[in-house]
Amino acid sequence: MNAVKTTADLTRIRESLCTSSDLFDTNENSGQVEIKVSMATCGIAAGAREVNTYLSEIIEREQIKASIIRTGCMGYCYAEPTIEVKIPGEEPIVFGHVNKSKIDDIVFCYIRKGILPDDITWMKTGTAKEEDLSSKQLHIALRNCGHIDPESIDEYIKVDGYQALGKVVTEMSPDEAIKIIMDSGLRGRGGGGFPTGLKWQITRKSQADQKYVVCNADEGDPGAFMDRSILEGDPHSIIEAMTINGYCTGASKGLVYIRAEYPLAIERLKIAMQQAREYGLLGENIFGTDFSFDIEIRYGAGAFVCGEETALIHSMEGKRGEATVKPPFPSESGFKGYPTNVNNVETYANIPLIIRKGAEWFSRIGTAKSKGTKVFALAGKVNKVGLVEVPMGTTLREVIFDIGGGIKDGKKFKAVQTGGPSGGCLTEKHLDLPIDYDNLLAAGSMMGSGGMIVMDEDDCMVAMAQFYLDFSVEESCGKCSPCRIGNKRLHEILQKITSGNGEEEDLEKLRNLAGVIKDTALCGLGQTSPNPVLSTMDNFYDEYIAHVNDKLCPAHQCRRLTQYFIDPEKCTGCTLCARACSVDAIKGERKAPHVIDPTLCVRCGACIEKCKFDAVYVH
Amino acid sequence: METVKVIIDRKELEVPKGTTILEAAKSIGIRIPTLCHMKLEDLNYENNPGSCRICVVEVEGRRNLAPACKTECTEGLVVKTYTSRVMNARRTVMELILSNHPFECLTCSKNGYCELQTIAHDLGIREVRYTGEQSVFPIDRSPSIVRNMNKCIMCRRCETMCNEIQTVGALTAVHRGFEAAVSTAFEKDMTGSTCSYCGQCVSICPVNALSGRNNQQEVLNALADPDKIVIVQTAPAVRAALGRDFGFEPGTLVTGKMVSALRYLGFDYVFDTDFAADLTIMEEGTELLHRLSDYLKGDKEVKIPLMTSCCPGWVSFVEQHYPDLSSHLSTAKSPQQMFGAIAKNYFAENLGVARDKIVVVSVMPCLAKKYEASRPEFAVDGNPDVDISIYTRELARLIRYANINFEELPDSDFDRPLGESTGAAIIFGTTGGVIEAACRTAYELYTGKRLEQIDIEELRGLEGIRSATIDFNGLPLKIGIAHGLGNARKLIEEVRNGTSPYHAIEIMACPGGCIGGGGQPFHKGNMKVLRKRASALYQADRDKTIRRSHENPYIIQLYKEYLGEPCGALSHKLLHTHYFDRKEIVGILDETKNEE
Amino acid sequence: METLCLSQSKITKIHDICEGYNNDSAELINILHATQGTFGFLPAEVQEVIASRLDIPVSKVYGVVTFYSFFTMTPNGKYPISVCLGTACYVRGAEKVLEELERQLDIKVGETTNDGLFSLDCLRCVGACGLAPVISIAGKVYGRVSPDKVKKILSEYYYQE
């Protein structure tokens, strides 16, 4: 067994692994083809398991010298299932939308003959390395996702895993290590952007005989999935970082609070913890020092507010996940009353690399006040939905258009929501804004956890605000009056507006109420939940006016304000729409123009999608 | 002490570190409204969730408004409590609360005592701009307490009281968001919960979400019924508190006026529960001596310490949480029930009428007594010993209802025979009083000597747990006293562990004992008020010529004429009771039977 | 007071779960997860047993169970369906998928079909936003669902029966 007692042990293991089959410069010698299958929740949902099985079969059958590695998420969500193929001596190539017939093509054309079939989506990888900034992406937190097998500690060690931990516990004092984190300028990636080093220092300075470090893996923002990807793709980096955190703050116990909706991440984390324990990288006397540290898992149970750190702590204590007033902050009094350092998954993912490469290296990346990179979960109406990691300061335009490939179906960009339910909608005029904590805040939104939902001309901004409020109403813990009742009232006013009953004074009420909730709510949920309302009111006031005064939904999304018609000129009487209509609202003879009965129509829009002649329209 | 300088509304002041803005402001005469916050120093009770947000103030340099109740003063803090931003926020928050609150002040029993009403008034709310869906909960009426959660503002004071002070754990917050509410497990009725009916949650609820069950109409009906003889008994603690609802200083004894008012209301006999308290001492004191003598003889089976049983809140608590220890409870009934039993038997026989012709009404400081009166074992063929139990606030309302100008009433005295009592009975109303009264009698019966130092100061006071050793002629009798169920739990845990050092334990469920009962005029846990009520009772004791229960001439007569001897056969039948195991347990299903 | 009944084997199982977490009330949520994992749901009597084992008021357990949307006191269908209504899924038409499911199954959100096969719920984000809109059936995640695919997906399960 590979027990690590000293840093030398680690180096030895690493070296022995690298000679047997090297990961980066690779299979040159062995002559093996290396195939990586992206096997995160996303990939599996798209069929990665079937792909994996078929690949093994065909390789066996065709007797190809190849190894298959199951990795975490590669980030190309739009193209799942994806596989990466590395032929010795070649740049690795990622193939997307893979299925059986495409695998055949890949095997027979590319692997056998080296020809890239052009009817398959493929892209070159290796592009997100630091040297190549032209790709606009830079992978620090995601450095190992999609590259290594997350269920193998050896693979992590091969890519210099646990080196940072070894260095910290054997060569540095906690203060020295904290100084590196402070100097790097790393700020919390969970939403607040609090300087990570400072938080560690406060926890370190809090006097107590027991302390805790907590990894916040609750990832509640619907539309963000970077924490899941990291945990599924690179769980050891989180274990390593938490252990470093424990050493720096004087905690011997780590807790991962993870949402129960992430079974795969939980499983991989458990495997990784077990492996780390076997290697002596978790547990007693790490690296032969007198520092001991271990990690436990606590599950969330479906409550967004439990991402808020005080609520999270209550939840870990077996209580209702209600937030409490800060101060005291968890770093002074947290889990069971002991000083507790809470950091986000992505924050942690940065730590080992910062320790290894130094504060100076990290602080060169990014903007003046926001250093490093940020992972965004680009979703909604963009072509290339996926996980992207870019240096702070990258503009929204670069992310949405250059990396994201622009708006789906050639539609017009309308807005992008950052920061999830706590954030706001940014518009055309913000596209060239360099993204960092402060710029987003100034523009009326938030970094949040990095959800980025792109909306096009078909999205109604009032309905969008209502959607977010619906979320906040459902997820409010119900403790404080402004959030418990106020959000409900905000939602009701929005509902009134989107159903065509809005009055002008409602807009005034909306603004006042939104302001007061922000000003008076107890925790971050309520303090930010009105943001979607305020930012859409700021940026799309005309849409509100249209709903209230003209009783119109310009995006044709609010059902009570739309009506479906069939243009008799265009209708050929093909009956497709009538068959699609589940409430039988469409009447008409074959080959004669059809009509929609507005009293029956539930405005589901199915007909519009079915009509090949553009005869159905909304107003 | 470390201090910090702060500026509040342009006034500079220096306060100890750790002072909240709320406290600091109060010290310079600024009263910031509060709803959820409640701090009762002497009880160690603090409900400070910082959740109602009615107390928000502006703090310079802070992005959002700060809750004054929860924000500590730090050096150089600049606070504004009265700006348009603050006032707009407070008013909007108040409107939000009101938007989910029924507008029923005119028919609400909290009208005039309601904190929500007062603050809405102070904030000058004349219109509620925000309206929408309101919570709808069924109203839960237990024999003692009515829960109308439609009026709840989620201050969570009750939850803190029930869990942290009383440690009963009947109440909890359930669900979340707009649906969040305070309720019992599985949202059952109070009767299906572990509630002991101590009523402490009722006494601190700022609104009328929790209130006592109202039985005024039944009293009026009985009084209006020409065929009934209606008897009233009043508990010792009532006389020290009733005046509060008529503007008297806390702790003013209004015994004489109360008796006059009751006569005016039309009761046929105005008696005193204190008479029954003397009786309780005879029975309980004798029981203690019996158990002690068995114990001293080396009997291992005898249950020592003996625990008092005159507080039905406490009895319920034992039945629900410590049924294994219920044999430590004295089997003596509470004074209320002893009175009922004597009235419906001895007194009825004396009058020569059937028991069901008599209606016994009791006026109690207590909500648990309503429930106690309804317990089936306290009825004969369905006819209860105590027909109606009302609490002090209900009596105050009845007095107003009957057009009585209470302040101006002359004094008058209780009727005889069941109206005569001793000083020992009066102090039943405060914590330590029962055991002091019992000691006065037990000492003399045990030692055969006169107790010289009749005021047993060691047993007095308002600390949550007290203990004293009384020298019974060489036998050091160890006594434990607790008030509040959380404190009681500590003593009974010792009993369960076998580490209890006591021979006798007195427990009262309410803070301060019955003077702080859930049916008393709202004292909101203010210990100053409770102290005054307690000293009024001790004063009344001193003013009595007879201060030992066994010297009450009517008690002596009762035993001679009717009962025989304390703890004798008839006493046992009429004046003693038994207890039930009411712990909720999950039964074990016979697996051979089909389950699903 | 009504008496609630459970079989001895179930009680033992709950006790074992609690034991596995050292009867520590701070582990309540983990314990509830494990118990729900075993029984499928958390009826009142199960909560009573947990409460008495952990020595906390049962009201606290109930308060926690009702706070978290993951816990349920009613049995789910054999194949519980969850529709993601997270933002990414919402903007890509999750509501329409949900409506279609409601129509096909003839139940509303929170209900179970008469044959006990399916129950329908919403959740917020399973983290597969890239494949929005997403639904999950008995733990299996389906991505890029559109209303017209619903019938086919359901038929997989009808077929299994």
Ligand SMILES: Cc1cc2nc3c(=O)[nH]c(=O)nc-3n(C[C@H](O)[C@H](O)[C@H](O)COP(=O)(O)O)c2cc1C
């Ligand atoms: C309503 C709410 C939800 C939150 N959800 C999360 C979350 O899901 N994950 C997370 O890491 N932080 C979340 N946060 C932020 C945390 O409270 C906390 O600031 C963060 O975990 C600290 O770690 P960091 O400094 O590394 O960002 C949330 C905050 C609020 C107010």
Ligand code: SF4
């Ligand atoms: S703001 Fe909302 S989530 Fe936060 S404490 Fe208040 S009610 Fe709970």
Ligand code: SF4
């Ligand atoms: S919108 Fe839907 S309901 Fe209305 S006609 Fe078209 S298909 Fe039918």
Ligand code: SF4
């Ligand atoms: S699908 Fe279009 S063309 Fe065909 S009947 Fe409907 S409206 Fe007419």
Ligand code: SF4
């Ligand atoms: S609780 Fe207060 S505000 Fe509510 S109806 Fe009663 S008196 Fe009025």
Ligand code: SF4
């Ligand atoms: S003050 Fe006027 S409005 Fe109010 S109750 Fe009296 S009469 Fe009616």
Ligand code: SF4
């Ligand atoms: S009456 Fe006492 S025991 Fe019952 S709920 Fe209120 S505080 Fe708890």
Ligand code: SF4
């Ligand atoms: S019932 Fe009363 S004390 Fe309890 S939370 Fe509601 S308003 Fe507050």
Ligand code: SF4
């Ligand atoms: S202490 Fe007095 S008022 Fe309180 S429950 Fe007991 S008997 Fe009733």
Ligand code: FES
């Ligand atoms: S491919 Fe995994 S999150 Fe997108």
Ligand code: FES
């Ligand atoms: S009194 Fe301060 S928040 Fe309620």
Ligand code: FES
């Ligand atoms: S929003 Fe549906 S999976 Fe994330």
